[in-house]
Amino acid sequence: MTNFGEQRTLPQAATRRSRRLSIIWIVPIVAVAIGAWLAWDTLSKEGPTIKITFDGGEGLQAGQSQLKYKDIVFGTVKSLALSPDQTHVVVTVATTRQAEPLLTEGTIFWVVKPRLFAGNISGIETLLSGSYIGMLPAAEAGKSKRDFAGREDPPVLGAHVPGRTFLLKSKRIGAVSVGSPIFFRDLNVGEVLGWDIADMAEYVTIHAFVRAPYDSYVHDQTRFWNASGVSVKLGGTGVEVQMESLKALLLGGVAFETPVADIHTAETPENHEFPLFADRDTANAASYTRKVAAISYFPGSVSGLAPGAAVTMHGLKVGEVTDVRLSYDAAKDAIVAPVRYEVEPERVIGVGKRVFKSNDEAVDALLKKGLHASLQSASLITGQQNIALDFNADEPAAEVSMDGPDYVVPATEGAGFAGLTASATELLNKVNTLPFEQIGKNLDGVLKSANDMAQGPQMKKALTDLAGMIASAQTMIRNLDTKQLPELVSGLQKTLTSANKLVLSLDSGYGDNTKFNRDMDRLLAQANDALRSIRALSDLLARHPEALIKGRPAGALE
Numbered sequence: 213m214t215n216f217g218e219q220r221t222l223p224q225a226a227t228r229r230s231r232r233l234s235i236i237w238i239v240p241i242v243a244v245a246i247g248a249w250l251a252w253d254t255l256s257k258e259g260p261t262i263k264i265t266f267d268g269g270e271g272l273q274a275g276q277s278q279l280k281y282k283d284i285v286f287g288t289v290k291s292l293a294l295s296p297d298q299t300h301v302v303v304t305v306a307t308t309r310q311a312e313p314l315l316t317e318g319t320i321f322w323v324v325k326p327r328l329f330a331g332n333i334s335g336i337e338t339l340l341s342g343s344y345i346g347m348l349p350a351a352e353a354g355k356s357k358r359d360f361a362g363r364e365d366p367p368v369l370g371a372h373v374p375g376r377t378f379l380l381k382s383k384r385i386g387a388v389s390v391g392s393p394i395f396f397r398d399l400n401v402g403e404v405l406g407w408d409i410a411d412m413a414e415y416v417t418i419h420a421f422v423r424a425p426y427d428s429y430v431h432d433q434t435r436f437w438n439a440s441g442v443s444v445k446l447g448g449t450g451v452e453v454q455m456e457s458l459k460a461l462l463l464g465g466v467a468f469e470t471p472v473a474d475i476h477t478a479e480t481p482e483n484h485e486f487p488l489f490a491d492r493d494t495a496n497a498a499s500y501t502r503k504v505a506a507i508s509y510f511p512g513s514v515s516g517l518a519p520g521a522a523v524t525m526h527g528l529k530v531g532e533v534t535d536v537r538l539s540y541d542a543a544k545d546a547i548v549a550p551v552r553y554e555v556e557p558e559r560v561i562g563v564g565k566r567v568f569k570s571n572d573e574a575v576d577a578l579l580k581k582g583l584h585a586s587l588q589s590a591s592l593i594t595g596q597q598n599i600a601l602d603f604n605a606d607e608p609a610a611e612v613s614m615d616g617p618d619y620v621v622p623a624t625e626g627a628g629f630a631g632l633t634a635s636a637t638e639l640l641n642k643v644n645t646l647p648f649e650q651i652g653k654n655l656d657g658v659l660k661s662a663n664d665m666a667q668g669p670q671m672k673k674a675l676t677d678l679a680g681m682i683a684s685a686q687t688m689i690r691n692l693d694t695k696q697l698p699e700l701v702s703g704l705q706k707t708l709t710s711a712n713k714l715v716l717s718l719d720s721g722y723g724d725n726t727k728f729n730r731d732m733d734r735l736l737a738q739a740n741d742a743l744r745s746i747r748a749l750s751d752l753l754a755r756h757p758e759a760l761i762k763g764r765p766a767g768a769l770e
Contacts, residue, residue, distance in 0.1 A: 259287070259307035264321045264345065266362040269301040271325050271343030279305050280324075281347040286311035289345070303362075305345065318350025321362040365390070368403045374424040377405065378480070380436055380466065381415045382488035387440035387464035394420055395439060395467040401426035404466060418488065420466060433474040435495040436486050440464035467492070471499065497532075500556040504571055505534075507552045507618040508585040508599070509541070512625065514549040516597040517587065523553045524588070525601045531555040533599060551585075552618055553599060575612050575619050582607040584622045 269292045271277070279287035287307035295302050307315065325343040326335040338344065345362075351372050368391050385407065394402035402422040411417075422430060466488065489495040514536060523531035535552040557574070581603050588600035604624070613620045 259309045259312045260315065260358055261290070262287075262305050262307060262315060262358045262360065264303045264305060264360045264362045265295060265300045266303060266323060267300060267364055269303060271323060271338070272303060272345070273342070277342065277344050279307060279311070279321075279345045279347060281311075281314070281349070286314070286347065303345070311347075312356075313353075314347070314349040315357060316350050317354040317357050318352070319357070319360065320348040320367055321360055322346050322364070322366045323362070324366070368405050369421065373421075375402065375422050376424075376427040376430070376480075376482040377419055377421045378430060378436075379483055379485045380418040380420050380488040381485055382418060382438070383415050385416055385418070386438050388418065388438060388466060389464050392440075392464040392466065394422060395465060396422075396426055396429060396469070399426070417485075418466075428479055429470055429475065430468065430480050430484075431470050431474050431477050432480055432484075433477070433499075434468050434470045434480070434486065435489065435498060436466055436468045437489040437492050437495040438464075439467040439492075469495070497556075500558045502558050503531075503554040503556055504575075505552065505554055505618045506531075506585075506621050507550055507615050508621045508623040509539075509548045509550050510587065510623045511546065511548055512587075514551060514587065514597070516589075516595040517551065517599070518596075521596065521598050522590070523555060523599045523601065525560070528559075530559045530601065550615075551599065551623075555601075571619070572612055578603075579610045579612060579621075581605070582609065584624045586624050 272289055272292060274289050274291050277289040278285050279289070285308070287305045290304045290306050293302050293304070294300070322345070323343055324335050324346045325338050335343075346366060348367055348370070388404055390404060390406050392404040393400045394404065402420060405419040405421050407419060408417040420436070468486075469492075487498075489498060517533065517536055519533055519535060521533040522529045523533060531554050533551060533553045537550060539548055539550050540546075541548050582605050583601065583603055584607055586600050586602065588598050590596040590598045601621070607622070607624070610620075610622050
């Protein structure tokens with residue numbers, strides 16, 4: 213039996229911890245994982261922070277403006293601040309990891325915004341999206357860099373284009389600007405990248421980029437010239453207008469050409485220096501390297517002759533005037549105009565091939581043939597004059613003489629304004645020698661005699677008689693018209709009728725089919741036979757004159 217009064221001790225329950233994860237911890241764990249992943253992804257994509265210095269920060273906004281290359285975002289602007297000297301704006305840009313290999317020496321940065329540059333309108337898309345920073349990586353890998361100096365203008369070449377850059381030396385730039393086109397045979401084959409401003413004491417060095425494959429046409433003998441604007445020349449050949457293209461007219465430009473003989477020579481290396489000539493004519497003239505200096509002393513006016521005027525021979529250019537001035541000739545006690553010019557022998561076939569051993573020998577041979585210089589009018593409108601070289605065998609042969617480094621060529625009056633003036637002066641001198649006073653007196657006497665005769669009684673009587681004769685003639689004509697003329701016409705008609713009848717009678721008596729005509733034919737035939745017999749007899753007597761005595765010999769022809 214069980215004793216209910218006895219207290220029983222119950223065993224204590226042991227608690228056991230559960231090893232199952234509560235579902236409430238899943239959410240924070242996932243959040244932490246996502247956060248860690250996002251942090252890692254952000255850190256893995258972040259690149260270095262760079263600083264770009266610009267003259268101004270127009271259009272850029274922190275947190276919004278981006279860094280782009282080929283329309284791909286490579287970073288975002290973090291902040292804009294003034295430089296320590298307060299003259300520039302320092303833009304801090306947080307770049308992406310992808311941009312890190314591009315941030316090297318030679319990388320170019322600029323602000324992309326709407327602008328007109330190098331003849332093109334760019335940055336139109338930024339009107340809606342806002343300005344951004346453009347980037348152009350260096351062509352070759354270089355040293356990594358984090359601080360850059362930005363440019364105000366975009367690069368002329370927006371990408372790395374194959375080709376070569378050449379250096380053009382010029383005393384002045386003219387209308388050539390950054391982005392000006394470069395032409396070869398009227399094709400746009402390159403652009404002007406800019407110029408050096410470090411050393412401009414003697415000339416300006418222009419960087420000209422020629423794209424491939426056109427850069428293969430640039431050789432050591434290639435000539436570059438300024439093709440900007442319009443060139444208008446009024447000379448002896450008329451008006452010459454030259455314009456490379458409309459783009460060159462607006463933006464300026466450079467053109468080049470290579471002689472055909474040098475087109476297959478070795479190509480010129482990059483950064484080779486070439487002179488930039490003022491125009492195409494000057495560039496072509498530069499191919500003539502041999503020059504002979506000469507001087508001629510003109511006693512008369514040289515108006516219209518200036519440095520740069522052509523020196524011609526047989527109408528073709530062989531040189532150019534270099535200096536014109538006045539000088540006093542003490543030996544002649546006169547003022548003369550010494551004109552210095554250069555002759556390019558290479559323009560003359562034969563002479564340019566150096567057929568003479570020296571310049572002295574060549575000049576001596578030409579002077580012995582009567583070489584002389586004269587002024588020749590190039591344009592009557594502008595009054596421009598040239599120097600014409602010609603040969604005159606009547607001129608005395610001159611000896612070779614020098615005026616410093618210049619050969620002296622005799623000067624004569626030519627067809628220029630001085631020659632025209634001399635001819636006009638000679639004509640006026642001849643006119644002045646005429647006895648105009650005596651001629652006027654004689655002419656006055658003749659006119660007075662004619663006047664006296666016209667007013668004298670004899671002339672009046674002659675006029676009266678002439679008037680009477682005219683009246684008599686008019687009366688006779690009227691009488692003929694009214695009386696005698698009809699009778700004369702009637703008699704003439706009767707005479708013509710009689711003549712017509714006579715002709716008909718002759719035709720009936722002596723026509724082709726009349727007896728008279730047939731008898732005449734027979735008579736002429738008989739006369740012809742008689743003449744033939746007389747001719748035969750004459751021939752017989754000519755051969756046998758003894759036939760008159762002995763008779764016709766035997767065997768004689770009938």
